[in-house]
Amino acid sequence: MRNRAFSIVTFLCVIPASALLLSLSFWVSAHAQRPAGQRLSLAPRYEPGQVIRYQLETTITNQAHHSGAVKDPQAPGKLTMNWSAITRMEVLSVGNDAQGKPNGSVRLRSTYEKSAATATSDTFDPEAQSLEDQYRALEGKSFEFALDATGRVTEIKGLEAIGEKGNSADALRAWLSQISSASGAPPGGVDVGQTWTTQQPVESAPLAGLMWEGRSTYTRNEPCQPANKAGDANALAGETCAVILAKLTLTGLKPGHDPTPERYRKLGLRTAGTWAGEGDSLSYVSLRTGRLVSVTQTSREEMNFTVTTDAGENRVSYQGSVQSHSQLALLPSIPSPAKN
Numbered sequence: 001m002r003n004r005a006f007s008i009v010t011f012l013c014v015i016p017a018s019a020l021l022l023s024l025s026f027w028v029s030a031h032a033q034r035p036a037g038q039r040l041s042l043a044p045r046y047e048p049g050q051v052i053r054y055q056l057e058t059t060i061t062n063q064a065h066h067s068g069a070v071k072d073p074q075a076p077g078k079l080t081m082n083w084s085a086i087t088r089m090e091v092l093s094v095g096n097d098a099q100g101k102p103n104g105s106v107r108l109r110s111t112y113e114k115s116a117a118t119a120t121s122d123t124f125d126p127e128a129q130s131l132e133d134q135y136r137a138l139e140g141k142s143f144e145f146a147l148d149a150t151g152r153v154t155e156i157k158g159l160e161a162i163g164e165k166g167n168s169a170d171a172l173r174a175w176l177s178q179i180s181s182a183s184g185a186p187p188g189g190v191d192v193g194q195t196w197t198t199q200q201p202v203e204s205a206p207l208a209g210l211m212w213e214g215r216s217t218y219t220r221n222e223p224c225q226p227a228n229k230a231g232d233a234n235a236l237a238g239e240t241c242a243v244i245l246a247k248l249t250l251t252g253l254k255p256g257h258d259p260t261p262e263r264y265r266k267l268g269l270r271t272a273g274t275w276a277g278e279g280d281s282l283s284y285v286s287l288r289t290g291r292l293v294s295v296t297q298t299s300r301e302e303m304n305f306t307v308t309t310d311a312g313e314n315r316v317s318y319q320g321s322v323q324s325h326s327q328l329a330l331l332p333s334i335p336s337p338a339k340n
Contacts, residue, residue, distance in 0.1 A: 273305025
């Protein structure tokens with residue numbers, strides 16, 4: 001019971017890190033020379049053959065305690081995960097409408113050029129090594145996915161290459177499930193000072209109905225800044241970025257409603273409890289190229305829930321918190337090999 005129980009809590013700590021990767025789809029179709037008064041469009045824009053690379057640095061700390069039919073006094077109460085990755089996004093094709101004009105749909109290939117992780121806990125934890133191995137195994141792996149005209153994920157291919165189960169695959173799914181949030185911006189564009197809201201279900205949580213509500217504000221324009229030293233500082237010299245601040249709140253649980261997700265029901269389990277969270281992110285988007293330059297994101301979640309069998313014979317309780325800090329930075333472009 002302990003291994004199965006704690007694997008759920010361990011999984012929880014990887015969700016915020018992958019959620020940051022949704023920003024890879026947050027490109028702006030805009031130019032610094034746009035006419036005065038013209039709104040900034042947040043609709044994704046892609047070109048066949050386009051390649052963009054990012055470095056992700058994430059630290060997630062999960063403090064959790066559980067009790068149930070089997071209690072393990074050595075179960076770790078604090079687990080810290082550090083993940084560093086470089087991902088390469090390649091645009092394979094763009095869709096066209098009946099008149100042959102781009103309709104906003106696109107197919108992309110994502111490749112982990114590098115992926116390294118370290119997991120530490122306050123007590124001996126054999127699962128920490130397994131967690132590290134899952135993320136390290138991502139290096140060199142690729143998968144393809146499609147976005148429709150609204151930015152919503154419509155198709156994923158290649159999950160079997162990275163393992164369709166496990167924490168790393170769950171993290172990938174969490175990222176892709178939230179890419180569509182980029183389409184929540186006003187389709188007519190935004191002005192400096194304008195605020196808009198988005199909603200994104202948290203499908204992987206053990207409590208159904210949870211949703212991240214985002215409130216984003218286009219605060220100002222200022223010189224582009226990479227999120228960390230790996231960023232493309234030289235290439236950004238003299239460039240101006242749109243600065244977008246987002247506040248996130250986790251909501252959705254309804255009193256009196258059974259919050260058991262369907263996948264738990266199929267296993268003969270029931271869940272109940274509370275889950276709260278909040279976070280913020282600061283994004284820089286180049287007005288000249290429309291590329292996401294950097295994102296810095298922090299979040300904190302508090303959970304207190306139980307998992308029981310239908311018959312009520314076994315009960316496991318979880319209490320804990322998850323804190324995350326992530327930085328995503330645009331990397332310098334790599335010149336294509338010269339053709340003879």
